[in-house]
Each structure stands twice: as structure tokens, then as C-alpha cells.
Amino acid sequence: MGKTTQLAIRALTFDDIDAAVRLDKKCFGKHDAWHRGSFLYAAANPNAEYLIAELDGKIVGCAGAEIDSDAAEIETVAVDPDRQGQGIGTELFISLLVSVKMRGASVVYLEVRPSNKAAIKLYEKFGFRLVSRIEDFYHDEDAFIMLRNL
Ligand SMILES: CC(C)(COP(=O)(O)OP(=O)(O)OC[C@H]1O[C@@H](n2cnc3c(N)ncnc32)[C@H](O)[C@@H]1OP(=O)(O)O)[C@@H](O)C(=O)NCCC(=O)NCCS
Secondary structure (H helix, E strand, O other): OOOOOOEEEEEOOHHHHHHHHHHHHHHHHHHHOOOHHHHHHHHHOOOEEEEEEEEOOEEEEEEEEEEEOOEEEEEEEEEOHHHOOOOHHHHHHHHHHHHHHHOOOOEEEEEEOOOOHHHHHHHHHOOOEEEEEEOOOOOOOOEEEEEEEO
């Protein structure tokens, strides 16, 4: 990132929904991307913690989790492909883990495609470990369940 760029991490609001939907489609493709309703629900859900990464006013990342008593499920983390590999995913992830811990989570888990090496590396970097595998979780692939204590 150059000198003039500034990354901000903040909560997702209803005004971000269109940009979040576009970003999600760009990151995950039309088969795996979320529908608008899922983001609307995330923005409205008091048990959800959804964060946006904004670079010079443009939304370049999104990460979110839902908290159920002391467990948080990370539901998404996505960075604009044009901006990947610049530390934005790391910044989002740090902020998300801090937020869910502050909201009472003591364990955090997620599902990831075994083929998604970049995401698995990110999760391992943050101390997540593989605890289980769910067959045919996605329409075309199993899922790894990864978990860490907070
Ligand atoms: C996974 C993702 C969010 C990472 O975001 P990012 O901004 O590129 O991540 P960072 O630049 O902060 O890198 C964080 C770590 O991720 C890993 N990583 C990132 N890109 C990688 C790549 N292409 N190959 C291998 N590891 C990679 C590295 O461990 C890296 O840490 P390091 O730089 O100290 O080695 C991003 O690749 C993405 O949006 N992917 C598409 C959406 C997706 O698959 N989300 C996860 C769904 S479960």
C-alpha cells in the first residue's frame, strides 16, 4: 500500500450492502456468493459481528461472525482480489477476533474448502487447527472445520 492509502476497519451498515454483495461475488463467484438477504440479515442481527475494510473510501474487504453464547462462527472473510496479499485479510481477522472475544466468545470456529490454501494459511497463522471434516458440505467439495480458543 502506498503512502496516500489509508485502511479503515469498521462495522458493516445497511448502506454497505450493495458494495458488500458486489465484493462477495467478485471473491467467491456466482455459485458461492451470498445473496443480498444474507448481508441484510447480518447487518440486522444483534448476535452478528460484521466488519468492512475500507481503503481510501472504497470497500475492499468484509469479515463476519455470528456469536452464540461463548462460541463464534466465522461466516465470511473476503478481500477484493485486486487487493489480496497486502495484509488486509490479516487486519480484518485481528479486528474480528478481538470483537468476538469482547462480546464473550471463548472459542471460534469456521468452515473452509480443503482446496482454499490461501484461507487455510491465514487461519493457521492465527492459530486455528483442523478439528473435523464434513463430507459434501459445499455443493462440490467437503469442508474442513477449523477452531481455536480465544
Ligand atoms: C483468504 C483471504 C481473505 C486472505 O486475504 P488477504 O488480504 O490476501 O490476506 P493477507 O494479505 O493479510 O495474508 C494473510 C495470510 O494469508 C496467507 N495467504 C494469503 N494469500 C495467500 C496465497 N495466495 N497463498 C498462500 N497463502 C496466502 C498467508 O499466510 C498470509 O500471511 P503472510 O503474508 O504472513 O504469509 C483472501 O485470499 C480472499 O479473500 N480469498 C477469497 C475469499 C475466500 O476464499 N475467503 C475464505 C473463505 S473460507
